[in-house]
Amino acid sequence: MTGSPSRRRELGRALSRIARAGVRQTLAGHGDAAPPARPAYRIGITGAPGAGKSTLIARLAARRLQRTAGEVAVLAIDPTSPITQGSILGDRVRMDAIAGDPRLYIRSLPSRGSHDGLADNLPDLLLALDRYGFDEALVETVGVGQAEHAVRTLVDSVVLVLHPESGDSVQAMKAGILEIADIYVVNKADLPGARKTAAEIRAVTRRVGDGGAWTPPVVLCAQGDDAGLTELDEAVERHRAWAAERRDAGAVRLARARHHAQALLSRRAAELIEESDPALFDGPLEPVYHRILRRLADDLGGK
Ligand SMILES: Nc1nc2c(ncn2[C@@H]2O[C@H](COP(=O)(O)OP(=O)(O)O)[C@@H](O)[C@H]2O)c(=O)[nH]1
Ligand SMILES: [Mg+2]
Structure with missing residues (x-):
């Protein structure tokens, strides 16, 4: 089942409206609509600008499509230049490479005005994707501090994408700041330092996983490396199964x-x-x- 062009256009307009809405409009838009019967599985892709999130999310979305007969959405929250107030065009260009599949929906939105680096109204944007009936929603956000905590609340699986030379990130993880991801990707594994960074993160995450909890896997990925992408796709699948079994759905909803x-x-x-x-x-x-x-x-x- 794929959405008709007119349903897609309607969704596009709804997302623009939600992204622009003030608080009172947002509340008015909620009415007393019932919650969606079957929400989309939400995968958050977060990390510093330039880590390769957009490139990776496009490839991952194509992989996730192979697992479903339904539709997959990609929502990219662009950092907005404070000078131009315009969203960065590059994302759209990179994502166009996969834009041909009719079961894939791609939308890029500015993170204008947001306190925590997420688009204003991200909860409502995600709800609109649920209501449309997507099977999965992949959300790209620039993760810095608070934003990573917010995204953790809103999505089901958090993937943190790190640059191979991100020594700072490993230090931050050791300090407990970045212990928020379900899956770590050391991206651009074609560049030097990737294996060492991955080993350092593994040493930290193993401790996080003590006590029978989820042990976040650390995956090496690079553009053009299908094995790494397969590993990431399978890690998401494993985390999804783990969450279905172990997470308290009521607590997540609250x-x-x-x-x-x-x-x-x-x-x-x-x-x-x-x-x-x-x-x-x-x-x-x-x-x-x-x-x-x-x-x-x-x-x-x-x-
Ligand atoms: N060497 C290398 N460069 C990559 C890889 N993936 C993405 N890039 C480049 O890194 C830059 C930033 O990528 P982008 O996906 O926009 O990163 P984002 O800001 O995290 O969304 C672009 O110039 C990409 O072409 C990779 O696997 N290896
Ligand atoms: Mg990007």
């Missing part, structure tokens, strides 16, 4: 609902502060804080 509410509230506060007259902030901190709270409460109207 964590996502909590993240969603928190994201909306902090964005609404940011919107109000943005719109406010500078005079609102004049004076001692506590009254200023109370004025902002009252503005937030105005949203309640008669409710």
